Amino acid sequence: MNKRTVASLAPAEMKGRRALVRVDFNVPLGEGGTVTDDTRIRAALPTLQLLLQGGARVVLCSHLGRPKGGPDPKYSLAPVAKRLQELLGRPVAFCPTVVGAEAEAASRALKDGEVLLVENTRFEKGEEKNDAALAEAMAKLGDFYVNDAFGSAHRAHASTEAVARLLRPAVAGLLMEKELEYLGGALDHPKRPFVAILGGAKISGKIDVIEALLPKVDALLVGGAMACTFYKAMGFETGSSLVEPDRVEMAAALVERAGTVLILPHDATVAPAIAEGAKAHAVKRDAIPATEAMLDIGPDTAASYARAILSAKTVVWNGPMGAFETPPFDNGTNVVARAMADATAKGCITVVGGGDSAAAVEGAGLAAQMSHVSTGGGASLEFLEGKVLPGVAALDDK
Numbered sequence: 001m002n003k004r005t006v007a008s009l010a011p012a013e014m015k016g017r018r019a020l021v022r023v024d025f026n027v028p029l030g031e032g033g034t035v036t037d038d039t040r041i042r043a044a045l046p047t048l049q050l051l052l053q054g055g056a057r058v059v060l061c062s063h064l065g066r067p068k069g070g071p072d073p074k075y076s077l078a079p080v081a082k083r084l085q086e087l088l089g090r091p092v093a094f095c096p097t098v099v100g101a102e103a104e105a106a107s108r109a110l111k112d113g114e115v116l117l118v119e120n121t122r123f124e125k126g127e128e129k130n131d132a133a134l135a136e137a138m139a140k141l142g143d144f145y146v147n148d149a150f151g152s153a154h155r156a157h158a159s160t161e162a163v164a165r166l167l168r169p170a171v172a173g174l175l176m177e178k179e180l181e182y183l184g185g186a187l188d189h190p191k192r193p194f195v196a197i198l199g200g201a202k203i204s205g206k207i208d209v210i211e212a213l214l215p216k217v218d219a220l221l222v223g224g225a226m227a228c229t230f231y232k233a234m235g236f237e238t239g240s241s242l243v244e245p246d247r248v249e250m251a252a253a254l255v256e257r258a259g260t261v262l263i264l265p266h267d268a269t270v271a272p273a274i275a276e277g278a279k280a281h282a283v284k285r286d287a288i289p290a291t292e293a294m295l296d297i298g299p300d301t302a303a304s305y306a307r308a309i310l311s312a313k314t315v316v317w318n319g320p321m322g323a324f325e326t327p328p329f330d331n332g333t334n335v336v337a338r339a340m341a342d343a344t345a346k347g348c349i350t351v352v353g354g355g356d357s358a359a360a361v362e363g364a365g366l367a368a369q370m371s372h373v374s375t376g377g378g379a380s381l382e383f384l385e386g387k388v389l390p391g392v393a394a395l396d397d398k
Protein backbone atom coordinates (compact mmCIF):
# COMPACT_ATOMS: atom_id res chain seq x y z
CA MET A 1 0.00 0.00 0.00
CA ASN A 2 1.74 3.16 -1.16
CA LYS A 3 -0.94 5.61 -0.01
CA ARG A 4 -1.01 7.62 3.19
CA THR A 5 -3.69 6.56 5.65
CA VAL A 6 -5.65 8.20 8.41
CA ALA A 7 -3.59 6.22 10.93
CA SER A 8 -0.52 8.24 9.90
CA LEU A 9 -2.06 11.64 10.72
CA ALA A 10 -0.20 13.63 13.34
CA PRO A 11 -2.30 15.02 16.23
CA ALA A 12 -1.89 18.55 14.85
CA GLU A 13 -3.27 17.43 11.49
CA MET A 14 -6.54 16.36 13.14
CA LYS A 15 -7.18 18.40 16.29
CA GLY A 16 -9.60 21.26 15.66
CA ARG A 17 -9.60 20.67 11.90
CA ARG A 18 -12.54 19.72 9.72
CA ALA A 19 -12.14 16.31 8.10
CA LEU A 20 -14.19 15.92 4.93
CA VAL A 21 -14.74 12.17 4.90
CA ARG A 22 -16.13 10.37 1.84
CA VAL A 23 -17.87 7.25 3.15
CA ASP A 24 -19.97 4.59 1.47
CA PHE A 25 -23.36 4.95 3.10
CA ASN A 26 -25.13 3.55 0.04
CA VAL A 27 -27.37 1.38 2.22
CA PRO A 28 -30.73 -0.23 1.48
CA LEU A 29 -33.72 1.73 2.83
CA GLY A 30 -37.03 0.13 3.77
CA GLU A 31 -40.56 1.41 4.29
CA GLY A 32 -40.76 4.75 6.07
CA GLY A 33 -37.07 5.46 5.49
CA THR A 34 -35.41 2.98 7.78
CA VAL A 35 -31.98 1.51 7.17
CA THR A 36 -32.55 -2.22 6.59
CA ASP A 37 -28.87 -3.20 6.50
CA ASP A 38 -26.33 -1.03 8.32
CA THR A 39 -23.24 -3.09 7.44
CA ARG A 40 -21.73 -0.22 5.43
CA ILE A 41 -22.32 2.29 8.20
CA ARG A 42 -20.67 -0.01 10.73
CA ALA A 43 -17.74 -0.52 8.37
CA ALA A 44 -16.93 3.20 8.54
CA LEU A 45 -16.97 3.42 12.34
CA PRO A 46 -13.27 2.67 13.01
CA THR A 47 -12.16 5.57 10.80
CA LEU A 48 -14.72 7.92 12.33
CA GLN A 49 -13.74 6.93 15.86
CA LEU A 50 -10.07 7.49 15.10
CA LEU A 51 -10.79 10.98 13.78
CA LEU A 52 -13.14 11.90 16.63
CA GLN A 53 -10.69 10.70 19.26
CA GLY A 54 -8.07 12.84 17.54
CA GLY A 55 -10.29 15.87 18.06
CA ALA A 56 -11.22 16.31 14.40
CA ARG A 57 -14.53 17.85 13.32
CA VAL A 58 -16.02 15.28 11.00
CA VAL A 59 -18.02 16.19 7.88
CA LEU A 60 -19.37 13.10 6.13
CA CYS A 61 -20.49 12.77 2.54
CA SER A 62 -21.77 9.81 0.51
CA HIS A 63 -24.00 8.90 -2.38
CA LEU A 64 -27.09 6.75 -1.97
CA GLY A 65 -28.82 4.98 -4.83
CA ARG A 66 -29.24 6.47 -8.26
CA PRO A 67 -31.32 9.65 -8.01
CA LYS A 68 -31.93 11.04 -11.49
CA GLY A 69 -30.61 14.57 -11.92
CA GLY A 70 -31.46 16.25 -8.63
CA PRO A 71 -32.81 15.93 -5.10
CA ASP A 72 -35.27 13.08 -4.52
CA PRO A 73 -36.54 12.45 -0.97
CA LYS A 74 -36.53 8.71 -1.70
CA TYR A 75 -32.74 8.82 -1.66
CA SER A 76 -32.21 11.16 1.28
CA LEU A 77 -29.41 10.32 3.71
CA ALA A 78 -31.49 11.61 6.65
CA PRO A 79 -32.33 8.06 7.89
CA VAL A 80 -28.62 7.23 7.73
CA ALA A 81 -27.80 10.15 10.04
CA LYS A 82 -30.24 8.69 12.57
CA ARG A 83 -28.75 5.21 12.39
CA LEU A 84 -25.19 6.53 12.55
CA GLN A 85 -26.07 8.51 15.64
CA GLU A 86 -27.25 5.31 17.36
CA LEU A 87 -24.14 3.40 16.32
CA LEU A 88 -21.70 6.17 17.28
CA GLY A 89 -23.46 7.00 20.52
CA ARG A 90 -23.11 10.72 19.85
CA PRO A 91 -25.17 13.34 17.99
CA VAL A 92 -24.93 13.45 14.21
CA ALA A 93 -26.10 16.71 12.65
CA PHE A 94 -27.71 16.45 9.24
CA CYS A 95 -27.57 19.09 6.50
CA PRO A 96 -30.32 18.81 3.84
CA THR A 97 -27.99 20.14 1.14
CA VAL A 98 -24.67 18.84 -0.15
CA VAL A 99 -22.79 22.12 -0.55
CA GLY A 100 -23.45 25.86 -0.29
CA ALA A 101 -23.89 28.38 2.48
CA GLU A 102 -25.92 26.18 4.82
CA ALA A 103 -23.57 23.21 4.56
CA GLU A 104 -20.50 25.39 4.93
CA ALA A 105 -21.92 27.17 7.99
CA ALA A 106 -22.85 23.82 9.54
CA SER A 107 -19.31 22.54 9.01
CA ARG A 108 -17.87 25.68 10.61
CA ALA A 109 -20.22 25.37 13.58
CA LEU A 110 -18.76 21.95 14.49
CA LYS A 111 -16.68 21.67 17.62
CA ASP A 112 -13.89 19.14 18.14
CA GLY A 113 -15.29 15.61 18.13
CA GLU A 114 -18.60 16.58 16.51
CA VAL A 115 -20.15 15.01 13.40
CA LEU A 116 -22.12 16.36 10.44
CA LEU A 117 -23.57 14.38 7.54
CA VAL A 118 -24.44 16.30 4.39
CA GLU A 119 -27.09 15.18 1.88
CA ASN A 120 -26.64 12.65 -0.94
CA THR A 121 -23.79 13.80 -3.21
CA ARG A 122 -25.73 12.59 -6.26
CA PHE A 123 -28.35 15.28 -5.63
CA GLU A 124 -25.73 17.49 -7.28
CA LYS A 125 -25.53 17.15 -11.06
CA GLY A 126 -21.79 17.68 -11.04
CA GLU A 127 -21.05 14.68 -8.81
CA GLU A 128 -20.91 12.01 -11.49
CA LYS A 129 -19.23 14.42 -13.93
CA ASN A 130 -16.32 14.95 -11.54
CA ASP A 131 -17.19 18.63 -11.86
CA ALA A 132 -14.49 21.07 -10.77
CA ALA A 133 -16.89 23.73 -9.43
CA LEU A 134 -18.75 21.19 -7.31
CA ALA A 135 -15.44 19.87 -5.99
CA GLU A 136 -14.45 23.39 -5.01
CA ALA A 137 -17.72 23.84 -3.15
CA MET A 138 -17.17 20.51 -1.38
CA ALA A 139 -13.63 21.48 -0.46
CA LYS A 140 -15.08 24.40 1.52
CA LEU A 141 -16.57 21.87 3.94
CA GLY A 142 -13.23 20.49 5.09
CA ASP A 143 -9.64 21.34 5.91
CA PHE A 144 -8.37 17.89 4.96
CA TYR A 145 -9.78 14.85 3.19
CA VAL A 146 -10.29 11.19 4.03
CA ASN A 147 -11.63 8.61 1.60
CA ASP A 148 -13.05 5.48 3.21
CA ALA A 149 -15.43 4.63 0.37
CA PHE A 150 -13.60 1.81 -1.39
CA GLY A 151 -16.83 0.80 -3.14
CA SER A 152 -16.85 4.13 -4.99
CA ALA A 153 -13.12 4.44 -5.62
CA HIS A 154 -13.36 3.09 -9.17
CA ARG A 155 -15.46 6.10 -10.12
CA ALA A 156 -13.92 9.49 -10.78
CA HIS A 157 -16.65 11.58 -9.17
CA ALA A 158 -16.44 15.04 -7.58
CA SER A 159 -16.59 13.58 -4.05
CA THR A 160 -14.06 10.81 -4.74
CA GLU A 161 -11.58 12.34 -7.16
CA ALA A 162 -11.72 16.08 -7.90
CA VAL A 163 -12.17 17.13 -4.25
CA ALA A 164 -9.30 14.87 -3.17
CA ARG A 165 -7.02 17.00 -5.33
CA LEU A 166 -8.01 20.20 -3.50
CA LEU A 167 -7.49 19.30 0.17
CA ARG A 168 -4.27 18.27 1.92
CA PRO A 169 -3.58 15.91 3.43
CA ALA A 170 -5.79 13.52 1.46
CA VAL A 171 -5.57 10.09 3.02
CA ALA A 172 -7.18 6.66 2.92
CA GLY A 173 -9.52 5.61 5.73
CA LEU A 174 -9.01 2.36 7.63
CA LEU A 175 -11.57 0.43 5.59
CA MET A 176 -10.02 1.62 2.36
CA GLU A 177 -6.61 0.65 3.73
CA LYS A 178 -7.80 -2.86 4.61
CA GLU A 179 -9.28 -3.32 1.14
CA LEU A 180 -6.09 -2.22 -0.60
CA GLU A 181 -3.91 -4.29 1.68
CA TYR A 182 -5.81 -7.54 1.20
CA LEU A 183 -6.59 -7.18 -2.48
CA GLY A 184 -3.23 -5.64 -3.30
CA GLY A 185 -1.28 -8.04 -1.10
CA ALA A 186 -2.90 -11.06 -2.73
CA LEU A 187 -2.08 -9.78 -6.21
CA ASP A 188 1.38 -8.36 -5.65
CA HIS A 189 3.06 -10.83 -3.30
CA PRO A 190 0.83 -13.86 -2.77
CA LYS A 191 1.93 -16.77 -0.65
CA ARG A 192 1.84 -19.79 -2.93
CA PRO A 193 0.08 -21.84 -4.06
CA PHE A 194 -2.12 -18.95 -5.19
CA VAL A 195 -5.56 -20.09 -6.37
CA ALA A 196 -8.23 -17.91 -7.97
CA ILE A 197 -11.85 -18.96 -8.30
CA LEU A 198 -13.97 -17.17 -10.85
CA GLY A 199 -17.65 -17.65 -11.45
CA GLY A 200 -20.78 -15.68 -12.14
CA ALA A 201 -23.11 -15.41 -15.06
CA LYS A 202 -21.08 -13.89 -17.86
CA ILE A 203 -17.61 -14.46 -19.17
CA SER A 204 -17.81 -11.05 -20.87
CA GLY A 205 -17.85 -9.28 -17.50
CA LYS A 206 -14.93 -11.31 -16.20
CA ILE A 207 -12.59 -11.53 -19.14
CA ASP A 208 -10.32 -8.73 -17.94
CA VAL A 209 -10.06 -10.37 -14.52
CA ILE A 210 -9.18 -13.71 -16.10
CA GLU A 211 -6.53 -12.06 -18.27
CA ALA A 212 -5.05 -10.19 -15.31
CA LEU A 213 -5.02 -13.18 -12.96
CA LEU A 214 -3.81 -15.90 -15.33
CA PRO A 215 -0.15 -14.90 -15.27
CA LYS A 216 -0.20 -14.52 -11.48
CA VAL A 217 -1.96 -17.62 -10.20
CA ASP A 218 -0.98 -21.26 -9.87
CA ALA A 219 -4.53 -22.33 -10.69
CA LEU A 220 -7.64 -20.53 -11.91
CA LEU A 221 -10.79 -22.50 -11.15
CA VAL A 222 -13.83 -21.63 -13.25
CA GLY A 223 -17.45 -22.01 -12.16
CA GLY A 224 -20.80 -20.38 -12.78
CA ALA A 225 -22.64 -20.13 -16.07
CA MET A 226 -19.42 -18.76 -17.50
CA ALA A 227 -18.13 -22.36 -17.67
CA CYS A 228 -20.72 -23.09 -20.37
CA THR A 229 -19.19 -20.66 -22.85
CA PHE A 230 -15.94 -22.60 -22.40
CA TYR A 231 -17.84 -25.88 -22.87
CA LYS A 232 -19.30 -24.57 -26.10
CA ALA A 233 -15.79 -23.74 -27.23
CA MET A 234 -14.76 -27.31 -26.44
CA GLY A 235 -17.61 -28.65 -28.56
CA PHE A 236 -19.85 -29.95 -25.76
CA GLU A 237 -23.65 -29.83 -25.76
CA THR A 238 -24.70 -26.97 -23.44
CA GLY A 239 -28.49 -27.39 -23.65
CA SER A 240 -30.33 -24.31 -22.45
CA SER A 241 -27.40 -23.09 -20.31
CA LEU A 242 -26.42 -19.44 -20.38
CA VAL A 243 -23.86 -19.23 -23.20
CA GLU A 244 -22.46 -16.08 -24.78
CA PRO A 245 -22.18 -17.06 -28.44
CA ASP A 246 -20.04 -14.03 -29.30
CA ARG A 247 -17.46 -15.07 -26.70
CA VAL A 248 -17.02 -18.69 -27.74
CA GLU A 249 -14.06 -17.96 -29.96
CA MET A 250 -12.35 -15.98 -27.23
CA ALA A 251 -12.99 -18.76 -24.73
CA ALA A 252 -11.39 -21.25 -27.11
CA ALA A 253 -8.31 -19.05 -27.42
CA LEU A 254 -8.08 -18.71 -23.63
CA VAL A 255 -8.24 -22.47 -23.05
CA GLU A 256 -5.51 -22.93 -25.63
CA ARG A 257 -3.26 -20.26 -24.17
CA ALA A 258 -3.80 -20.89 -20.45
CA GLY A 259 -2.80 -24.54 -20.54
CA THR A 260 -3.10 -26.37 -17.23
CA VAL A 261 -3.56 -23.24 -15.10
CA LEU A 262 -7.17 -22.82 -16.25
CA ILE A 263 -9.38 -25.49 -14.72
CA LEU A 264 -12.96 -26.03 -15.85
CA PRO A 265 -15.62 -28.00 -13.95
CA HIS A 266 -15.71 -31.67 -15.00
CA ASP A 267 -19.28 -32.24 -13.90
CA ALA A 268 -22.40 -30.12 -13.78
CA THR A 269 -25.64 -29.94 -11.85
CA VAL A 270 -28.38 -29.55 -14.43
CA ALA A 271 -32.14 -29.05 -14.40
CA PRO A 272 -34.84 -28.05 -16.89
CA ALA A 273 -35.11 -24.57 -15.31
CA ILE A 274 -34.10 -22.41 -12.35
CA ALA A 275 -36.82 -23.22 -9.83
CA GLU A 276 -36.71 -24.06 -6.17
CA GLY A 277 -36.75 -27.83 -5.76
CA ALA A 278 -36.31 -28.33 -9.52
CA LYS A 279 -35.38 -31.87 -10.58
CA ALA A 280 -31.65 -31.31 -10.39
CA HIS A 281 -29.15 -34.02 -11.20
CA ALA A 282 -25.44 -34.27 -11.80
CA VAL A 283 -23.94 -35.16 -15.17
CA LYS A 284 -20.46 -35.28 -16.65
CA ARG A 285 -19.68 -32.09 -18.51
CA ASP A 286 -19.93 -33.82 -21.91
CA ALA A 287 -23.38 -35.19 -21.10
CA ILE A 288 -25.49 -32.08 -20.52
CA PRO A 289 -28.99 -32.93 -21.87
CA ALA A 290 -30.12 -30.76 -24.78
CA THR A 291 -33.27 -29.75 -22.88
CA GLU A 292 -31.57 -28.80 -19.60
CA ALA A 293 -29.22 -26.11 -18.28
CA MET A 294 -26.11 -26.23 -16.13
CA LEU A 295 -27.12 -24.30 -13.03
CA ASP A 296 -24.25 -25.22 -10.71
CA ILE A 297 -20.91 -26.96 -10.76
CA GLY A 298 -21.34 -30.67 -10.06
CA PRO A 299 -20.58 -32.33 -6.71
CA ASP A 300 -17.30 -33.90 -7.92
CA THR A 301 -16.07 -30.53 -9.14
CA ALA A 302 -17.12 -28.86 -5.88
CA ALA A 303 -15.13 -31.46 -3.93
CA SER A 304 -12.06 -31.07 -6.11
CA TYR A 305 -12.23 -27.25 -5.91
CA ALA A 306 -12.48 -27.59 -2.12
CA ARG A 307 -9.31 -29.72 -2.13
CA ALA A 308 -7.49 -27.13 -4.26
CA ILE A 309 -8.57 -24.37 -1.86
CA LEU A 310 -7.44 -26.34 1.17
CA SER A 311 -3.96 -26.84 -0.28
CA ALA A 312 -3.55 -23.16 -1.20
CA LYS A 313 -1.89 -20.35 0.77
CA THR A 314 -3.73 -17.53 -0.99
CA VAL A 315 -7.24 -17.72 -2.46
CA VAL A 316 -9.09 -14.96 -4.29
CA TRP A 317 -12.72 -15.65 -5.16
CA ASN A 318 -15.06 -13.70 -7.39
CA GLY A 319 -18.38 -14.90 -8.75
CA PRO A 320 -20.77 -17.60 -7.46
CA MET A 321 -20.37 -21.18 -8.70
CA GLY A 322 -24.04 -21.46 -9.66
CA ALA A 323 -27.45 -19.85 -9.50
CA PHE A 324 -26.94 -19.75 -5.73
CA GLU A 325 -30.06 -17.68 -5.01
CA THR A 326 -32.17 -20.77 -5.75
CA PRO A 327 -31.43 -23.99 -3.83
CA PRO A 328 -30.25 -26.61 -4.62
CA PHE A 329 -28.07 -24.62 -7.04
CA ASP A 330 -26.26 -23.04 -4.09
CA ASN A 331 -24.34 -26.23 -3.33
CA GLY A 332 -21.15 -25.47 -5.28
CA THR A 333 -21.01 -21.92 -3.90
CA ASN A 334 -21.53 -23.16 -0.34
CA VAL A 335 -18.88 -25.89 -0.67
CA VAL A 336 -16.37 -23.33 -1.95
CA ALA A 337 -17.28 -20.88 0.85
CA ARG A 338 -16.92 -23.61 3.48
CA ALA A 339 -13.55 -24.69 2.09
CA MET A 340 -12.34 -21.08 2.15
CA ALA A 341 -13.42 -20.73 5.77
CA ASP A 342 -11.52 -23.93 6.67
CA ALA A 343 -8.48 -22.78 4.69
CA THR A 344 -8.51 -19.45 6.54
CA ALA A 345 -8.41 -21.32 9.85
CA LYS A 346 -5.27 -23.10 8.60
CA GLY A 347 -3.52 -19.82 7.84
CA CYS A 348 -4.46 -19.30 4.20
CA ILE A 349 -5.21 -15.72 3.09
CA THR A 350 -8.73 -15.74 1.66
CA VAL A 351 -10.25 -12.78 -0.15
CA VAL A 352 -13.77 -12.51 -1.55
CA GLY A 353 -14.61 -9.80 -4.09
CA GLY A 354 -17.80 -9.02 -5.98
CA GLY A 355 -21.27 -8.04 -4.82
CA ASP A 356 -23.04 -11.36 -5.35
CA SER A 357 -20.11 -13.40 -4.04
CA ALA A 358 -20.01 -11.32 -0.87
CA ALA A 359 -23.79 -11.77 -0.49
CA ALA A 360 -23.39 -15.54 -0.91
CA VAL A 361 -20.67 -15.74 1.73
CA GLU A 362 -22.75 -13.64 4.08
CA GLY A 363 -25.82 -15.76 3.38
CA ALA A 364 -23.81 -18.85 4.27
CA GLY A 365 -22.87 -17.17 7.56
CA LEU A 366 -19.16 -17.46 6.74
CA ALA A 367 -18.14 -13.84 6.11
CA ALA A 368 -16.37 -13.51 9.46
CA GLN A 369 -14.32 -16.62 8.70
CA MET A 370 -12.68 -15.14 5.59
CA SER A 371 -9.51 -13.04 5.80
CA HIS A 372 -11.34 -10.33 3.91
CA VAL A 373 -14.70 -9.84 2.20
CA SER A 374 -14.52 -6.78 0.00
CA THR A 375 -17.19 -4.15 0.49
CA GLY A 376 -16.80 -2.94 -3.09
CA GLY A 377 -18.37 -5.02 -5.85
CA GLY A 378 -17.37 -3.11 -8.96
CA ALA A 379 -14.32 -1.56 -7.33
CA SER A 380 -12.91 -4.94 -6.28
CA LEU A 381 -13.41 -6.27 -9.81
CA GLU A 382 -11.58 -3.31 -11.35
CA PHE A 383 -8.82 -3.72 -8.81
CA LEU A 384 -8.47 -7.41 -9.69
CA GLU A 385 -8.34 -6.36 -13.35
CA GLY A 386 -5.24 -4.40 -12.44
CA LYS A 387 -6.85 -1.03 -13.12
CA VAL A 388 -5.88 2.15 -11.26
CA LEU A 389 -8.81 3.31 -9.12
CA PRO A 390 -9.16 7.11 -9.55
CA GLY A 391 -10.33 7.62 -5.96
CA VAL A 392 -7.18 5.91 -4.71
CA ALA A 393 -4.80 7.54 -7.18
CA ALA A 394 -5.92 11.01 -5.99
CA LEU A 395 -4.75 10.37 -2.40
CA ASP A 396 -1.35 11.36 -1.00
CA ASP A 397 1.48 8.92 -1.49
CA LYS A 398 3.18 7.59 1.63
Ligand code: ADP
Pocket residue numbers: 199200201202205223224225226242294295296318319320321322323324325353354355356357358377
Ligand atom coordinates in the same frame (compact mmCIF):
# COMPACT_ATOMS: atom_id res chain seq x y z
P1 ADP B 1 -20.28 -10.96 -8.52
O1 ADP B 1 -21.34 -9.95 -8.23
O2 ADP B 1 -19.82 -11.68 -7.27
O3 ADP B 1 -19.14 -10.39 -9.30
P2 ADP B 1 -21.65 -11.94 -10.86
O4 ADP B 1 -22.53 -10.74 -10.84
O5 ADP B 1 -20.65 -12.05 -11.93
O6 ADP B 1 -20.95 -12.12 -9.43
O7 ADP B 1 -22.56 -13.25 -10.98
C1 ADP B 1 -23.57 -13.58 -10.08
C2 ADP B 1 -24.77 -14.16 -10.78
O8 ADP B 1 -24.44 -15.27 -11.59
C3 ADP B 1 -25.77 -14.68 -9.78
O9 ADP B 1 -26.97 -13.96 -9.90
C4 ADP B 1 -25.97 -16.15 -10.16
O10 ADP B 1 -27.32 -16.56 -10.05
C5 ADP B 1 -25.51 -16.16 -11.58
N1 ADP B 1 -25.08 -17.51 -11.99
C6 ADP B 1 -24.00 -18.18 -11.61
N2 ADP B 1 -23.95 -19.39 -12.18
C7 ADP B 1 -25.05 -19.51 -12.93
C8 ADP B 1 -25.57 -20.53 -13.78
N3 ADP B 1 -24.93 -21.70 -13.94
N4 ADP B 1 -26.74 -20.29 -14.43
C9 ADP B 1 -27.38 -19.11 -14.27
N5 ADP B 1 -26.94 -18.11 -13.49
C10 ADP B 1 -25.79 -18.30 -12.83
Ligand code: MG
Pocket residue numbers: 354355356
Ligand atom coordinates in the same frame (compact mmCIF):
# COMPACT_ATOMS: atom_id res chain seq x y z
MG1 MG C 1 -22.91 -9.12 -9.52
